[in-house]
Amino acid sequence: MNAPSAPSYPVDGMNRVKRRHDRGAYDHETVHGLLDAAVLCHVSYVIDGQPYCTPTLFWREGTRLYWHGSSASRMLRNQSDGQPACLAVTHLDSLVLARCGFNHSADYRSVMAFGHAWLVADPEEKRRALVMMVDRFFPDRTAGLRQTTEQETKATAVVVMEIERASAKIRAKGVADDDEDYALPIYAERLPVHMVIGAPEPCPRLVPDIERPASLTPYREGRRLDDAVSEAYSTTYKVDEGVIG
Amino acid sequence: MNAPSAPSYPVDGMNRVKRRHDRGAYDHETVHGLLDAAVLCHVSYVIDGQPYCTPTLFWREGTRLYWHGSSASRMLRNQSDGQPACLAVTHLDSLVLARCGFNHSADYRSVMAFGHAWLVADPEEKRRALVMMVDRFFPDRTAGLRQTTEQETKATAVVVMEIERASAKIRAKGVADDDEDYALPIYAERLPVHMVIGAPEPCPRLVPDIERPASLTPYREGRRLDDAVSEAYSTTYKVDEGVIG
Numbered sequence: 352m353n354a355p356s357a358p359s360y361p362v363d364g365m366n367r368v369k370r371r372h373d374r375g376a377y378d379h380e381t382v383h384g385l386l387d388a389a390v391l392c393h394v395s396y397v398i399d400g401q402p403y404c405t406p407t408l409f410w411r412e413g414t415r416l417y418w419h420g421s422s423a424s425r426m427l428r429n430q431s432d433g434q435p436a437c438l439a440v441t442h443l444d445s446l447v448l449a450r451c452g453f454n455h456s457a458d459y460r461s462v463m464a465f466g467h468a469w470l471v472a473d474p475e476e477k478r479r480a481l482v483m484m485v486d487r488f489f490p491d492r493t494a495g496l497r498q499t500t501e502q503e504t505k506a507t508a509v510v511v512m513e514i515e516r517a518s519a520k521i522r523a524k525g526v527a528d529d530d531e532d533y534a535l536p537i538y539a540e541r542l543p544v545h546m547v548i549g550a551p552e553p554c555p556r557l558v559p560d561i562e563r564p565a566s567l568t569p570y571r572e573g574r575r576l577d578d579a580v581s582e583a584y585s586t587t588y589k590v591d592e593g594v595i596g
Numbered sequence: 597m598n599a600p601s602a603p604s605y606p607v608d609g610m611n612r613v614k615r616r617h618d619r620g621a622y623d624h625e626t627v628h629g630l631l632d633a634a635v636l637c638h639v640s641y642v643i644d645g646q647p648y649c650t651p652t653l654f655w656r657e658g659t660r661l662y663w664h665g666s667s668a669s670r671m672l673r674n675q676s677d678g679q680p681a682c683l684a685v686t687h688l689d690s691l692v693l694a695r696c697g698f699n700h701s702a703d704y705r706s707v708m709a710f711g712h713a714w715l716v717a718d719p720e721e722k723r724r725a726l727v728m729m730v731d732r733f734f735p736d737r738t739a740g741l742r743q744t745t746e747q748e749t750k751a752t753a754v755v756v757m758e759i760e761r762a763s764a765k766i767r768a769k770g771v772a773d774d775d776e777d778y779a780l781p782i783y784a785e786r787l788p789v790h791m792v793i794g795a796p797e798p799c800p801r802l803v804p805d806i807e808r809p810a811s812l813t814p815y816r817e818g819r820r821l822d823d824a825v826s827e828a829y830s831t832t833y834k835v836d837e838g839v840i841g
Contacts, residue, residue, distance in 0.1 A: 365646065390688060390691065390702070390789075391686060391688050391702075391704075393638035393640075393649050393684055393686070394649070395638075395640035395647035395648060395649035395682075396647050397642050397645065397646075397647045400642065400680065401610065401642075401680050401682075401710075402640035402641050402642045402647055402680060402681060402682045403640060403682050403708070404638050404639070404640035404649060404682040404683065404684035404708060405684065405708070406684060406686035406704070406706050408702065435645065435646050435647060436647060437640075437646075437647045437648050437649040438649065439638055439649035439650070439651060441636060441638070441651035443635060443636050443791070446635065446733065446815075448734060448737070448812075449741075450741060450742050451741050451742040451743070451744060451748070452726055452727070452729070452730045452738055452741055452744050452748075453744055453745075453748040453751075453752065455729075455730050457635070457636075457653065459636075459651070461651050463648070463649060463650070465646075481697055482697070484697070484700075485697045485700050488691065489693060492693070493697055495782060496694075496695060496696050496697055496782060497695050497696040497777050497780055497782065498696070499696060499697050499698055500698075503696070503697075503698040506698075507698065525797065525799075526799040526801075528799075528801075532742050533801045533803075534803065535742055535803070536803050536806055537740060537741060537742065537806070538798070538802065538806050538807065538808055538809055539798070539799040539802065540796045540797055540798045540799060540808070540812075541796075541797040541799070542793065542794070542796050542797070542815055543793070543794030543795070543796075543797065544635075544791055544792065544793055544794065544821050545791070545792055545794060546688070546789055546790070546791055546792075547789065547790055547791075547792040548787065548788070548789055549787070549788030549789065549790060550788070551785045551786075551787050551788075552770065552785055552786040552787070552788065553783070553784070553785045554770075554771040554773075554784035554785060554786070556771075556773075556778045557783065557784065558778075558779065558780070558781050561781055561782070561783050562783065563783055563785070564783055567693075567783075567785075570691075570787055576789050
């Protein structure tokens with residue numbers, strides 16, 4: 352898929368795709384593309400030996416991942432000194448109905464990213480991150496919003512993690528039965544599933560004559576969410592592999 | 597939502613919803629309903645202090661959760677002696693564009709379930725679980741499939757976790773701005789998103805005259821996946837709060 356010289360994450364026992372290793376990839380282009388198409392991730396972290404798995408909004412800058420939550424949250428209190436974390440993103444693309452139970456499966460595109468998570472402490476960096484948290488999804492939106500107050504900035508914690516290792520895992524082959532099973536009189540199918548955007552619901556309390564801004568046009572009814580989110584990302588970060596990659 | 601006597605999971609520091617605690621619920625009906633509407637979960641576990649977050653298919657029986665993977669997988673090797681685990685399910689329902697950055701949000705329905713995960717060792721219980729892994733999504737499908745071989749059964753590991761603690765967290769309020777911000781000339785909306793079923797793609801190698809079975813009718817193009825998955829679950833387990841709940 353990529354030339355051998357394409358930038359890639361290092362591979363070791365932590366992130367090597369062991370089961371179905373033919374489905375694994377480690378290059379920045381594949382890993383970053385799957386991250387940038389997502390709104391939601393799940394972050395895993397450990398407190399006193401107990402694993403926690405928390406869903407949250409996130410975004411990427413270069414080889415850094417950002418996510419957020421209240422300063423009150425259990426996870427963030429414990430990440431202030433650099434906690435090992437694993438952030439996962441999964442796009443489910445289909446359910447696969449095969450001719451035997453064993454070959455039932457799903458098509459998916461997933462990423463696991465490993466690193467150490469830190470609270471963003473520097474006030475300037477935090478203010479910048481809070482802007483990107485919105486603008487990453489909705490290009491240039493923050494400039495037209497009511498300004499964020501000091502209290503709001505204090506009440507929001509931003510976490511940053513440099514990606515130390517990462518792997519992508521992709522299955523995209525639909526029905527894959529054993530050769531001898533194709534002759535059987537059994538129905539089999541690939542059932543596609545997608546995150547799809549519905550009809551936007553304008554706030555019922557809008558003041559008169561407020562139109563939906565043109566910057567929201569990537570988010571139109573019936574479109575796949577991963578496509579819209581990728582497009583918004585490219586607009587905001589003006590993606591150039593040499594700069595943001 | 598439920599009478600005070602409705603069955604609930606115990607609450608302590610591990611699963612109490614701390615941030616936005618008004619969004620939390622612990623009763624079986626809410627927690628199980630969100631689990632049974634999902635195909636995919638993320639499971640967190642710990643190896644040598646390092647958290648891992650793995651996406652996988654899963655399903656519920658009573659207060660037990662099952663998921664699967666190859667015996668070769670890192671996660672399962674380490675869960676054979678009862679590993680603490682956290683399984684999370686998240687349904688993303690909308691993106692919320694508010695009049696300030698701080699009130700940008702998302703509507704979602706999520707569950708975190710905590711317990712100890714074990715490999716299913718008993719061969720009979722494992723065979724039964726492998727049937728339910730398919731039939732939970734596609735009622736009665738296994739009966740019509742090519743039988744599972746001994747080798748396939750051996751190659752599949754099934755993990756079971758009794759839910760010791762669980763919490764649901766739900767946000768379903770769309771735009772919620774500060775009172776004084778509603779007067780501002782700023783566009784705000786709730787942008788609904790859903791997992792939607794696409795057009796089924798029959799295997800191109802079907803033998804002649806094989807029709808799509810009636811048992812797959814819950815999975816029709818354009819329908820929400822969570823609705824179809826919930827319906828299939830109810831059909832398979834003939835849900836009765838007194839039996840499976």
